Amino acid sequence: MEEINPWQTLESELKYDNNWISVTEHQVINPSGGNGIYGEVHFKNVAIGILPLDENYNTWLVGQYRYPLKAYSWEIPEGGGALDKEPLDGAKRELLEETGMSAKNWQEIQRMHLSNSVSDELSVIYVATDLIQGIAMPEETEQLIVKKLPFEEAYQMVLTGKITDSMSVAAILKAKLMILNGDL
Incomplete structure (x- = not known):
């Protein structure tokens, strides 16, 4: 064909x-x-996701009520970036806004289309390491809870359906494979 x-x-x-x-x-x-x-x-934007990982394989999830779902959602830090700018710039901004963190090391781990049967939305996902804690500055539309937890716990949340956000699921599963293969 x-x-x-x-x-x-x-x-x-x-x-x-x-x-x-x-x-x-x-x-x-x-x-x-x-x-x-x-x-x-x-x-009109690129969807951007960031999986922050510290040296002990802890990560941070962001919890918020998602209006279209009419439900609360635990997710990796996420946001949007301008189509005409580097997605990494948006990733750095979103990580800082939502968690207050910056990172010295960034690795792109996945590009994917989020719902290609009805949309053209592109997603770019990064792992951020060598983290530096600062002060979060969420947008006025965001009422967030930021939670630090072991990466393995986030992985279990995916397996049990407690994390359903597509970028979060993809990032956590991809990172788990990379960790098992020694690539992360």
């Missing part, structure tokens, strides 16, 4: 637009030849 686009776009209409996302409805002919619609969410 060739890697070609089997979709044909007939018409597109912007349905919603704000500073963070836009939603477009496309009139299409689908891969089977039928008429249909396809809704596409375009993100």
